[in-house]
Amino acid sequence: MSEPAVQPVTDSLDLVALETERHVAASGWDQNPRLFALVASADLLEREPHLRAGASLEDVLPGALTAIEQEGLPPTSDLESMLARIAWPESVLGAALAVERIIVPPDAEHDLPAGKDQAVDALAAHPDRRDVRLLVAVHRDGRATCLLRQRDHDRDDRVARGENIAPGLVHALRMTFED
Numbered sequence: 001m002s003e004p005a006v007q008p009v010t011d012s013l014d015l016v017a018l019e020t021e022r023h024v025a026a027s028g029w030d031q032n033p034r035l036f037a038l039v040a041s042a043d044l045l046e047r048e049p050h051l052r053a054g055a056s057l058e059d060v061l062p063g064a065l066t067a068i069e070q071e072g073l074p075p076t077s078d079l080e081s082m083l084a085r086i087a088w089p090e091s092v093l094g095a096a097l098a099v100e101r102i103i104v105p106p107d108a109e110h111d112l113p114a115g116k117d118q119a120v121d122a123l124a125a126h127p128d129r130r131d132v133r134l135l136v137a138v139h140r141d142g143r144a145t146c147l148l149r150q151r152d153h154d155r156d157d158r159v160a161r162g163e164n165i166a167p168g169l170v171h172a173l174r175m176t177f178e179d
Contacts, residue, residue, distance in 0.1 A: 013038075014145050014161070016065040017096060017137040021147045022156060023067070024098040024135065029151055031100060031133075033079060035086075036067040038094035038137065044068075067096055080172045088176060095173055096137040103130045136169040140177050144170045 020036055041064035045052050076082045079099060088095065104126045112119040123129060131151035138144045146165035150158070164170075 012063040012065050013139050013143050016067055017145045020067040020096050021135040033099040035070040036096040037092045038065045041066045083172045086176045094139040098135045100133045134166050136166050136173055138173045
């Protein structure tokens with residue numbers, strides 16, 4: 001039986017998410033969370049013509065988005081509360097967040113030590129742990145996409161994509177666009 005044909009990615013949010021995930025992946029593992037504003041590529045190139053690299057505005061696909069990294073994120077152990085303090089200007093059409101996580105089988109959480117640091121150490125030492133990187137991207141219009149890369153399968157063609165891989169992060173990122 002042959003594998004199903006791969007469908008080309010054409011949605012602007014999916015495209016910018018894939019580009020951003022590959023950009024983050026190029027820096028390797030063990031990174032702090034990274035936040036990106038998503039802006040209309042045509043608007044950005046009109047305001048910043050030096051970024052065009054020889055291309056004209058006519059070369060930009062309609063609806064194309066560009067990710068702009070928001071540097072200097074404060075260190076936090078609670079991403080959701082950090083995101084709750086963010087509000088974007090109207091020119092920002094979406095946002096993307098890249099974050100690394102440890103996942104373990106559900107039964108690994110039964111006998112964890114009571115202290116947070118000890119529990120994290122126990123999970124990190126678990127023989128069935130998996131390191132993953134999530135990239136969650138949302139658009140003001142409500143669309144969302146999630147990408148998941150596993151350290152064990154660290155290749156661009158092995159990145160999983162779906163809308164509901166990280167529902168809590170999708171919700172928290174969407175809330176940055178609420179008034």
